[in-house]
Amino acid sequence: MNFGIFNEIPMHDGITSERAFSGAFEVFHAAEELGIDTIWLGENHFTNEWSLCSSPLSIAAALAASTRRIRIGTAVSVLPIANPLQLLEQAGTVDQLSAGRLEFGVGRSGVALPYRTHRQPYTESRGRFLETLEIISRAWTEERFTFHGDYYHYDDVLVMPAPYQSPHPPIYIAASSPESFDLAGRLGHAVLMEARGRQAQVRDNLATYRKARADAGHVDPEKIFLRLAVYVAETEQKAISDPEYSTMIYYKRDSALIADPLEGLDNKALEARAERSKVLAEMTYQQVLANDVVYGTPTMVFEKIEQIRDDLGISGLVMDVNCGGRMSSEQTIGSMRLFCDHVIPRFR
Numbered sequence: 149m150n151f152g153i154f155n156e157i158p159m160h161d162g163i164t165s166e167r168a169f170s171g172a173f174e175v176f177h178a179a180e181e182l183g184i185d186t187i188w189l190g191e192n193h194f195t196n197e198w199s200l201c202s203s204p205l206s207i208a209a210a211l212a213a214s215t216r217r218i219r220i221g222t223a224v225s226v227l228p229i230a231n232p233l234q235l236l237e238q239a240g241t242v243d244q245l246s247a248g249r250l251e252f253g254v255g256r257s258g259v260a261l262p263y264r265t266h267r268q269p270y271t272e273s274r275g276r277f278l279e280t281l282e283i284i285s286r287a288w289t290e291e292r293f294t295f296h297g298d299y300y301h302y303d304d305v306l307v308m309p310a311p312y313q314s315p316h317p318p319i320y321i322a323a324s325s326p327e328s329f330d331l332a333g334r335l336g337h338a339v340l341m342e343a344r345g346r347q348a349q350v351r352d353n354l355a356t357y358r359k360a361r362a363d364a365g366h367v368d369p370e371k372i373f374l375r376l377a378v379y380v381a382e383t384e385q386k387a388i389s390d391p392e393y394s395t396m397i398y399y400k401r402d403s404a405l406i407a408d409p410l411e412g413l414d415n416k417a418l419e420a421r422a423e424r425s426k427v428l429a430e431m432t433y434q435q436v437l438a439n440d441v442v443y444g445t446p447t448m449v450f451e452k453i454e455q456i457r458d459d460l461g462i463s464g465l466v467m468d469v470n471c472g473g474r475m476s477s478e479q480t481i482g483s484m485r486l487f488c489d490h491v492i493p494r495f496r
């Protein structure tokens with residue numbers, strides 16, 4: 149299995165931007181030294197309340213220069229609000245600077261604020277996503293390309309630099325609906341997903357993904373990566389108590405983000421978001437521990453991850469090692485060290 153960590157440059161009242169970045173890079177460099185496989189970077193815009201990662205490929209370029217081994221991924225680049233050509237240039241640059249260590253995760257995001265700020269109806273997001281995904285594929289497999297869609301028009305474009313990896317960095321699609329799993333399978337791309345108490349639905353979606361891959365004739369090994377909050381401590385009590393405040397901050401924040409309506413959604417979709425927001429807001433920590441996260445001693449964490457791997461057939465984890473962003477760098481790195489010393493070796 150591949151073991152990566154997720155980070156979105158956590159930010160909150162009481163710390164400066166400088167401290168947010170320096171704390172994140174302490175974690176990044178520890179991940180390189182400890183043997184973590186991949187650093188996955190989130191993307192968030194127009195807020196200073198919980199994240200400063202508005203330009204993940206800029207962070208990735210800094211990581212390319214300051215690390216030598218660890219792979220660097222986006223989780224995810226939000227395609228509908230991006231300039232496709234600029235995104236391609238940045239991604240190609242990172243792949244060159246890192247000597248081929250980029251993992252390119254893409255998605256649409258369900259956060260309303262960036263779409264509202266860009267004055268872009270969310271109803272356009274799927275079309276823009278699909279067109280940008282095709283532009284990426286064309287630019288990375290053809291020397292020059294021409295594209296005319298509903299949203300983007302390009303003639304005889306040469307995108308430079310080309311990626312270091314041939315033919316291009318691995319592409320991961322953030323998938324949550326049957327349609328997105330089917331798309332990833334048909335195109336032969338990897339999947340980034342969450343479960344969060346919806347394992348039965350995830351199993352059905354993975355069956356859709358695998359069928360689409362097979363029907364399209366893809367025979368290379370599938371890549372299914374699960375984002376999961378993970379915290380390891382020497383005792384169960386400490387593993388549960390250390391991340392409690394931070395984790396519940398995450399659920400309240402997620403509830404508020406989902407409650408913010410996306411422009412253009414029909415009433416049924418808006419009602420579903422409102423219901424999901426209510427569920428998240430009312431979740432207790434005991435419910436979170438039972439259904440959504442993996443917190444415990446090294447042995448407990450190994451057994452839980454092993455069960456998830458065997459149940460879903462995942463090939464990698466994107467571990468949120470500071471869920472909610474309120475734990476210290478020392479706590480986060482301490483948990484990572486226990487995970488790398490006592491959990492990873494049991495999978496290899």
